[in-house]
Every structure is written in C-alpha cells, then in structure tokens.
C-alpha cells in the first residue's frame with residue numbers, strides 16, 4: 001500500500017453518490033493520428049473498413065464520468081483502500097463491467113518502496129515520492145477511484161519542486177510522484193532506469209509500458225549475481241558472471257516460508273539444508289561465500305566415532321522410517337503432476353484456488369504435497385517462478401480450529417494476533433486489492449480435525465481462494481471424500497467449486513516399489529525381494545497404506561539385525577571387534593541366512609506387532625474403553641503433552657462422535673455407520689440419550705468403569721483412580737501400541753479417526 005495518507009488527499013469526487021457513466025470513443029477520434037489510416041489500393045474496401053472500424057470504436061469505452069469528474073484510459077488515478085488510511089495509485093488500463101455488471105476498471109499498479117517485502121534485495125536509493133510501476137494489475141470497481149494523480153521523471157519533478165518536496169499545503173500534495181523504474185515487487189526485480197516522459201505519454205503507450213515492465217523485471221541469475229555484487233562488492237561470491245548451479249546466491253530466491261506446525265518436516269528441508277540457512281523462515285540473507293580450502297595437518301586428523309560408516313541395518317532402518325523424507329515418490333507421478341500444475345498455474349496467474357485432496361491414511365497425500373512445494377521452491381530459486389509463501393496448518397496440532405486464522409495471518413504478515421482478530425484482518429485483506437500480495441500456499445492437513453460447530457473455519461478456508469484479491473491457494477487434505485458435503489451441505493460445497501484429487505490406496509506392486517525404492521543404496525542385500533513382496537501383499541489386502549508397509553519392513557530389519565548380532569556373538573571370540581559389531585571391512589554384512597530379512601522375518605514382524613499380549617488385550621477391550629483410549633491418544637497428539645485432564649479427553653471424544661452424529665446428509669443410520677454389523681455402539685449411545693444434534697450428547701455408558709479398569713490394568717494412569725473432569729490422566733503404555741491396536745478397528749475408523 002502506498003505511503004499516501006488519505007487524510008492528506010482531498011476527495012476530488014466529493015461525498016455525493018452520483019452514478020458512473022461510460023464515455024465511448026467518439027467518431028472524431030477515428031481520425032486521430034495514432035490510428036493507422038486505411039489507405040488501400042482499392043477505395044471501396046477502404047471505405048468499408050473505415051465504417052466497420054468506426055462502429056467498433058464507437059462501442060469502445062475510453063473513459064468514465066461521475067458528475068463532473070472524468071477519467072480516461074491511460075490516466076493515473078488515486079484509489080481509496082477501504083479499511084485503511086492509505087491510498088493506491090494505478091494507471092487505468094482497461095474499462096469493463098465485472099461479473100455483477102458493476103462498472104469497473106483494470107488498474108496497472110504503482111508501488112512504493114514500502115511495499116517491497118524483501119528487505120534484503122530491495123534498492124536503497126529510493127527517493128521521497130518515488131513510485132515503481134509494477135507488472136501487476138487488478139480489476140476494481142470505479143467507486144474506488146478517489147481522484148487523479150500525476151507521475152513524472154525525477155528531472156521534471158525537480159523542475160517543479162526544486163527542493164524535491166511538495167509543500168503540505170499544496171493541492172498537489174500526495175498526488176504527484178516520480179517514476180524512474182519498474183519493479184516486480186514479488187520477485188524484487190527492477191527494470192533499468194528510464195525517463196518517464198520517454199516511455200509513457202498516455203493511453204497509446206500502455207501496452208508498451210506493460211511490456212517494458214514485464215520483460216524488464218524478469219529475474220535472471222545473472223541479474224542476481226550483479227545485484228549481490230553491487231550490494232556487497234567486497235565479498236567473494238561463489239559465482240562468476242556465468243554463475244553455475246551451486247553458485248546461486250543461495251536463498252535469494254527462496255519463497256517466504258512460514259512453518260507454523262510444530263516439528264513439521266518441511267518439504268525442501270534437504271535441499272535447503274544444502275543451500276541456505278536451516279530454519280530461517282525467509283532465507284534471503286544466506287549468501288554463499290567461497291571458502292579457501294583448509295587443510296588439517298595429517299598428524300592431528302582424528303576419526304570421530306560418527307565417521308564410522310553406518311551398518312546396512314542402520315541405513316535400512318533409517319530409510320524405511322516413515323519420518324525420513326524419500327528422494328522420490330514412486331507411484332504418485334500423476335497425482336504429483338496434477339497438484340504441481342494447479343499450483344504453478346495459480347502462482348503464475350496470481351489467482352486463488354482450492355484443491356481438496358482425499359484418500360485413506362498412508363496414501364502419500366502429505367508427502368506428495370510437500371514434494372510439490374519443494375519442487376516449486378526450487379523453481380523459485382531458479383528464477384522460473386514467482387515467490388510464494390508456504391504454510392502448513394495441521395488440524396491435529398492445534399487445540400482449537402480457530403487458531404488456523406492466527407496461523408495464516410502470522411504466515412502472511414508475521415504478526416501474532418488472536419483468532420478473532422486474525423479472522424477480521426483476513427476478511428479485510430482478501431477482499432481488497434494489493435499489488436504486492438505474494439501468493440500464499442496453505443496446506444491444511446488433517447482437515448477432518450478442523451471441523452467446528454458451525455463449520456466456519458472450513459468454510460472460510462474454502463471460500464477465500466475464490467475472492468478476487470486473495471491469491472490464496474488452499475490444499476485441503478482429508479481422509480474422506482465427502483467431508484465438504486457432509487459438513488457444509490451439498491449446495492455450499494458445489495458453489496465453492498473445489499478441484500478434487502483422490503489418492504487411491506496402493507496395490508501390492510506399488511507398495512513393493514515404494515519399499516524397494518527406500519532400500520536403494522543399502523549395501524549387502526539384507527532384504528530379500530520375496531520378503532518385501534510378502535509384506536506388500538499383506539498390507540495391500542487390508543489397507544493400501546504405505547506407512548504400514550514401511551513400518552512392517554522396518555521392524556523386520558530390526559529383527560534381522562538382532563538375529564545377526566546374536567549369531568555373531570555366538571561365533572565370534574569374546575573380545576569385541578574394533579570395527580564395531582557386525583560390520584565388515586566394506587560396511588556390508590557377512591553372508592549367512594541369519595541376518596537377512598526373509599518372508600519368515602516379515603511374518604514374525606507382523607505377528608509380533610499384532611499378537612503380543614498387550615495388543616491382544618487392547619483389541620479385546622469393550623468399545624467404551626477403546627473409545628476412551630483413542631480420545632486420550634488424539635488429545636495427546638493435539639496438545640503435544642502427555643498429560644491431559646479427564647475432562648479434556650471427554651471433550652475430544654465428543655468431538656469425534658459429533659462428526660458422525662451430525663452426519664445429517666448420510667442416509668445410513670448412525671448405528672450402521674458406527675458398526676456395520678449393527679448393535680453395540682448404537683445401543684451404547686441410544687441408552688445414554690445421544691441424539692442427532694450433538695448438543696444433548698452425554699457421556700456414553702461404561703466410560704467411568706472403563707477408565708477405572710484401564711487404570712487397574714496399567715494401561716492408563718488416572719489421578720486418584722477417579723474418573724472426574726479435573727483428574728489428570730495419561731497413557732501408561734506406548735502411543736504406538738494403542739495406535740497399532742486400533743488402527744484397523746472398524747468402529748474407530750467409522751468415527752473418521754485415523755491413527
């Protein structure tokens with residue numbers, strides 16, 4: 001927004017509301033010298049053409065009038081920004097009527113230096129009253145026009161105001177500006193200096209001016225190299241004029257990145273670690289400096305224990321771990337390119353969009369989105385794409401869905417405000433134009449968890465991308481396909497026009513490829529291909545969940561490693577090997593059947609996971625106890641602390657139940673939804689007055705007994721063994737055990753909960 005205070009600029013249009021009228025091109029203008037004359041060899045054709053062009057011209061809108069105020073194409077005007085004391089300046093590029101038939105214009109924006117968000121890259125030589133002409137434009141109602149402004153070169157300005165300032169009392173104060181450069185405020189690229197009067201005289205130069213600004217502000221690496229040198233000539237940058245790949249001024253082009261979810265793994269984390277400072281939300285500062293090679297004298301070189309090569313088992317375990325970021329995502333190529341092309345198009349056009357991604361757990365939804373963002377991030381750094389902000393909001397990691405507003409506002413502006421304030425600010429932000437608005441990509445993960453009583457949060461995040469000025473790109477990720485319909489009604493959700501992408505579960509061949517790709521580079525062939533196939537088939541038969549397949553294979557590697565160690569201890573002399581246990585010269589394992597992951601090892605891993613006494617006990621629990629444990633687990637995940645109060649857990653449980661009970665659109669009776677075989681669950685609720693609107697929900701029967709029993713069995717610790725709201729409660733067994741026991745429980749899954 002421009003630094004022009006509206007209190008300073010008197011409203012030329014007065015306060016009365018007169019209607020705006022169009023001014024069409026008049027017949028006299030057809031002979032204007034700017035128009036090419038129709039001189040033909042054939043006089044008749046020439047006359048015909050002339051008449052057709054006159055009709056066309058007479059329909060062309062070249063200006064607009066309101067009472068005695070007039071403005072025309074190519075005029076520079078002041079616009080009032082609602083909700084703000086500052087004004088905007090733009091050149092009228094085109095007149096048109098918007099979708100609602102309201103008279104509007106497309107304005108090509110000027111921008112002040114204050115609007116350039118990148119403090120590191122922006123020029124320091126700006127003048128008072130200087131504006132940059134930008135390549136961005138926006139359509140706005142004519143009612144936002146507040147008067148005329150003038151733009152001129154520095155020379156012309158100084159001629160008019162020799163001390164470089166416009167007196168406060170002058171009628172021209174806040175209305176006359178200098179322009180000597182174009183600037184893309186998003187990428188912070190400037191054109192070369194020009195003389196305004198040479199490049200722009202009015203309407204006939206608009207297209208040329210647009211081209212000058214567009215082409216002149218295309219960032220190139222070379223330009224950045226030059227700029228970086230200008231900024232700090234004494235530094236020895238790791239690039240020459242012909243900079244190579246690694247020699248990019250690292251981070252200069254990295255999009256602003258706001259990481260608001262606790263311990264979220266950022267998509268580009270690997271790449272960024274190489275190129276820019278870790279953890280900086282906007283790594284624009286990081287500049288690689290060529291370092292002289294430093295030699296450590298041989299005598300003082302000491303090998304640290306960390307330098308000992310990791311064993312193949314360690315490597316396999318790490319790579320199979322679900323938290324490790326794979327280098328590629330096999331079997332998700334088409335989903336990747338769909339999401340990529342939508343995002344790239346929206347960022348390039350500066351438009352908003354909402355993509356609804358659904359699929360059962362472990363189908364690579366989050367991983368794919370992060371991978372896409374990381375590629376877009378790379379494109380930004382290669383100057384192939386405009387900057388964008390990325391923020392992840394995970395429904396599971398916020399205690400109140402309304403916090404999503406605060407997180408989004410913080411990502412956009414870096415300010416922390418309350419959810420109510422943030423909502424107000426966001427509403428205002430998205431309904432007003434801004435030439436400097438950087439597109440913002442929001443990943444709303446675990447959307448199911450953001451369901452509120454009146455669905456306001458979800459509605460807003462779906463609705464904002466459709467607002468003309470928002471430049472908001474929402475990627476909503478959920479497990480169920482019909483969440484918008486279920487929670488927002490069919491009418492609203494069809495109006496929102498979401499782009500939907502469904503991630504199908506993986507089949508066994510795909511799961512095999514996924515696991516095998518994670519094992520690439522692990523030496524020693526410690527995992528039999530048959531074993532991978534066996535694990536993949538077992539998982540695909542139930543869920544098509546890559547997370548499960550990876551977990552099973554990882555556990556199988558642990559078992560094989562333990563076997564190997566026992567075997568080596570038995571066959572090796574008592575003194576431990578200097579190389580560390582199990583490692584041979586080249587870091588690979590010794591051959592032999594023990595120590596390899598075979599079908600048998602996988603079978604053991606599956607059995608172990610599903611049939612230890614604790615698992616058997618958990619699975620055999622009555623529904624109330626399973627529900628209680630699930631709610632406790634969800635609460636712990638959400639709050640990030642192990643201890644909750646019994647009351648918090650009950651609230652969590654009600655939230656889970658509400659999702660199902662308020663399923664008004666569902667034709668399935670509640671009891672069938674909860675328990676396909678019918679019976680138990682419905683009886684449990686019905687007997688306790690749990691009704692359709694969720695408000696009369698009371699504590700399901702048997703919860704108190706279940707809490708006491710679980711405490712007695714050492715599954716939970718409940719303060720004083722009293723199932724009362726203030727009592728502290730925590731899990732006494734591992735989260736993983738509970739997750740594993742209930743992950744495929746149909747009744748728990750029917751609640752929309754995935755563990």
Ligand SMILES: Nc1ncnc2c1ncn2[C@@H]1O[C@H](COP(=O)(O)OP(=O)(O)OP(=O)(O)O)[C@@H](O)[C@H]1O
Nearest residue numbers: 322326329330361362363364365366367514546547
């Ligand atoms: N195609 C794939 N290639 C390699 N790894 C994959 C693939 N798909 C999923 N994974 C891995 O499986 C695990 C789960 O994936 P992800 O979290 O993306 O699933 P999701 O669909 O978002 O699941 P949820 O709905 O539970 O959040 C991650 O470790 C991810 O890296």
